[in-house]
Amino acid sequence: MDPDSLTAELERFSAETPIERAWMPPSSWYTSPAFHALESEAVFQDTWQPVARLSELSSAGSYVTGRLANQPWIVVRGDDGELRAFHNTCRHKGREVMTGCGTCEELVCGYHAWSYDSAGRLKSAPMMAGVEDFDREAMGLKPLQVEAWGLWAFIHLGSPPSSLEVEMRELNEGLGAPGWDKLTFHEEKTWQIRCNWKVVCDNYLDGGYHIPHMHPSLDAQIEMGSYKTELYAKHSIQTAPPNKGDDSRIAIDPQERIGDAARYAWVYPNIMINRYGPCLDTNIVTPTGPDSCEVRYEFFFNTDGGTEAQRFIQESVTQSDVTQREDIEICESVQAGLSSKSYVTGRYAPKVELGEHHFHCLLASSLKRALS
Numbered sequence: 001m002d003p004d005s006l007t008a009e010l011e012r013f014s015a016e017t018p019i020e021r022a023w024m025p026p027s028s029w030y031t032s033p034a035f036h037a038l039e040s041e042a043v044f045q046d047t048w049q050p051v052a053r054l055s056e057l058s059s060a061g062s063y064v065t066g067r068l069a070n071q072p073w074i075v076v077r078g079d080d081g082e083l084r085a086f087h088n089t090c091r092h093k094g095r096e097v098m099t100g101c102g103t104c105e106e107l108v109c110g111y112h113a114w115s116y117d118s119a120g121r122l123k124s125a126p127m128m129a130g131v132e133d134f135d136r137e138a139m140g141l142k143p144l145q146v147e148a149w150g151l152w153a154f155i156h157l158g159s160p161p162s163s164l165e166v167e168m169r170e171l172n173e174g175l176g177a178p179g180w181d182k183l184t185f186h187e188e189k190t191w192q193i194r195c196n197w198k199v200v201c202d203n204y205l206d207g208g209y210h211i212p213h214m215h216p217s218l219d220a221q222i223e224m225g226s227y228k229t230e231l232y233a234k235h236s237i238q239t240a241p242p243n244k245g246d247d248s249r250i251a252i253d254p255q256e257r258i259g260d261a262a263r264y265a266w267v268y269p270n271i272m273i274n275r276y277g278p279c280l281d282t283n284i285v286t287p288t289g290p291d292s293c294e295v296r297y298e299f300f301f302n303t304d305g306g307t308e309a310q311r312f313i314q315e316s317v318t319q320s321d322v323t324q325r326e327d328i329e330i331c332e333s334v335q336a337g338l339s340s341k342s343y344v345t346g347r348y349a350p351k352v353e354l355g356e357h358h359f360h361c362l363l364a365s366s367l368k369r370a371l372s
């Protein structure tokens, strides 16, 4: 798609049009490689992204690596206790210096053994004697912005307009006193899904519209009549109280699992944090192509660890799995529909799909800013 066509496709969604009159972004946003490339820079390289759990980075020398929007990164806990992040790109020939995660004394590139300390400074570069104008001090790893919030280390691949702490201030409240220090990591699962990353967000943000039709088990746990969505500058929160009374469709007590309310927080562009009862889980969705993405699920619990708690955790993860599988099936089917010659764009249900519309408005603004 040439730049003019990209601009024209972008213009087909208007953030200024109220939801009652608005049409959804056209399917090209969900299928075209040009949109995928634009989002990589304008969205994923320009927002705070949670890349590691702080519990993985608790001791000196602990590190986690990965790639985000095609950029290799590494987060390290220094000997001085500071959290630092770098482009995980060796200054010799560009290989990723470290891979996976673990604890180390120094960061050593496996290719030709250049090594860096936890502050990113070049320590040794074998066989480089005799190289002219070789300024070791200038050959350290290139730093990235890193901040901690909640249970995670976030990085920003560009120049953040504000600190993460400022961006997330309102969200702590919306999550209903998350009690971060009492939550313990239980497990992580990663799913590869054959759909554009936005399909996952849209599905999450439809205000519970699909729950009665697609999630019988979740529908039995929450009271859909009281489901509501609240919009904020860069996030939205959907809440629903638990269902009272027994429902034979589920093997878990909704009031035990959900507590006073389920809170589903979404943070622009791709972070979903679900808080209910003693559970907190996340879905972090990142694109892997125009029509594929990866979703990372993490489960945390605030329980005493006893046998009864173990049973509850297992049942809760099972329930969550059921919902995720149902959502994956929906999302892959929607992607097939978005590629159909018959479908270009749709309309919003204004009373429920306001979170989805809010997401599209924020996205349109990022993309238009990047193109202009």
Ligand code: FES
Pocket (backbone or CB within 6 Å): 090, 091, 092, 093, 094, 095, 109, 110, 111, 112, 113, 114
């Ligand atoms: S690329 Fe890292 S030492 Fe050569």
Ligand SMILES: [Fe+2]
Pocket (backbone or CB within 6 Å): 203, 210, 215, 323, 326, 327
């Ligand atoms: Fe769903």
